[in-house]
Amino acid sequence: MALETSAEKPAPLRQISQLLDGYIARLGAVWVEAEIAQLTRRQGVCFLTLRDLTAKISIDATCSSMILDASPTPITEGARVVVHAKPTFYSPRGSLSLELREIRPQGEGELLAQLERRKQLLAAEGLFDPRLKKPLPLLPRGIGLITGKASAAEHDILENARLRWPDVRFVVRHALMQGASSAADVMGALQRLAQDDSVDVIVIARGGGSIEDLLPFSDEGLIRAVRAIAKPVVSAIGHEPDVPLLDLVADLRASTPTDAAKRLVPDVREELAGVASMRERASMAIRAILERESRGLAAIRSRPVMANPLTVVDLQESVIHDARDRARRSVTHRLDRSSDEIGHHLARVRALSPLATLERGYAVAHLADGTVLRSIDQVAPDVEFSVRLADGNVGVRTTETTGKDEDHG
Structure with missing residues (x-):
């Protein structure tokens, strides 16, 4: 029922606030399309300002940080979103806000979410593994270039590469760089260059553009085709902020087509300067060695x-x-x-020596068998024996024997 009031019978402000709270509570949760004009995080709670896509209307909103973190792509200011929200009215201040229960990115955000899911699936297969990256040749015999016909990217790469190394050779294959058939066209050119034995490295180049323009370079078929070929592939798509999935699978990611030209071939002037510098350093090193050895020889020659x-x-x-x-x-x-x-x-x-004793006048008597005579009992009368003197032997015969007592008498 409508509230009946008059100048004489006005309604209290609190009653109006309570009625508004009741009306808004009966609205229930609704899906709302809007743009995030402002976003602030405070202790697990997010405070947002949602703005209408066309009219200058904005409403404050709140939600848990987990709701924002659950989004497949980062939610930032300026993002277009669809939210599931419950309108609430704060009676003490008379303010209307939305209590967000779910946030879904729309437009560019939805495309980013799809690309993020595709990126995670391909990464899980190992297609972006850094160990699979192939090194680029120092000075390629031929460079395969896939780009749009008469494009700025083609001009930048050819011009900058030839300024750096005039003898560089390119094999250019034109392909559609935008649209539904772009990925298939690029894959066809990639296969032709992969079979060309004169090509050592392949570059896929395109200028900048919107996310929709660069979608072909995140095509799953193109990603798998790049990983399958044996030759190194350089990705030079868009500008520095642009990161299509081709950048992740390529063996080298160049920030721009001009950057790709600088990475493909060395600068002949820098190389010549480097060679001259090395020659000068080598000459100085040889002279230093010769001088040191000369001083050493002079020092050796000066020694006494x-x-x-x-x-x-x-x-x-x-x-x-x-x-x-x-x-x-x-x-x-x-x-x-x-x-x-x-x-x-x-x-x-x-x-x-016994001989010395004999020389002093002593003698040794012995029988024929060599027995030394020590007593007269060992000989009988008329027995022959020898007497050893200092200078020889004397043969004697006994005539008689006399004992000690008889001799002294």
């Missing part, structure tokens, strides 16, 4: 031994002579000591 090489020989000769003299003295001294020792031993032997 080089002025008179026999000095070392004379020194060693003196050492040898001294050693020889010491050896002779040592041997002579040893011989003298040994001679004295032999003389002493000989004197002792002579002193103990």
Whole structure:
């Protein structure tokens, strides 16, 4: 029922606020299309300002940070979205807001979400693995170029590459760089260049454009075709911020077509300057070595031994002579000591020798069988035996024997 009021019977403001709260609560959750004009995060809660796509109408909204984080693509200011929201009215301040329950990106955001899902699936297969990247040749014999006919990208690559290396050779294959059949056309040109033995590296180049314009270069078939060929592929699509999936699978990603030309071939002027610099450094190094060795030879030649090489020989000769003299003295001294020792031993032997005893007037009597006579009982009268003197033997015969007692008597 309509609220009846008049100047005499006005309704309290609180009643109007309560009625508005009730009317809005009965509206329930609705799907709303809008643009995010402002976005602020505070302690797990997001505060947004939603703006109509055509009219100058905006409404504040709130949601949990988890709702924004669940979006397949980042939600940022300026993004076009469709939200599932419950309108709420805050009675104390009389403000209307939306309590967001779901956010879905639309337009460009939806395309980005699709590309993100495709990127994750292809990455899970390992198509973007850095270990699969093939190195570019230092100086390719031929460069295959896939680009639009008479495009700025073709002009930039050819002109900049030839300025850097005039003898560079290109094999150009034109293809559609935009539209529904662009990916298939690029894949056909890619296969033809992959079979050309004169081509060492392939470049796919296009100027900048919108996300929709660059969609062919995120085509799954093109991505798999680039990974399948054996030759390295360079991606030069759009500008620095543009990152189609071709950039991820290519063996080298160039930020622009001009950057691709700089990466494909070296700068002949820089290379010549480098060669000249290396020659100069090599010459300086050789001169330094020669000067160091020359100084070393001069130092060696200035040594006394080089002025008179026999000095070392004379020194060693003196050492040898001294050693020889010491050896002779040592041997002579040893011989003298040994001679004295032999003389002493000989004197002792002579002193103990039976012959020396005989020389003092003693004699030794012994029978024919060599038995030494020590008693008269060992001989009988008329027995022959020998007497050993200092200078020989005397044969004797006994005539009689006399004992000690008889002799003293």
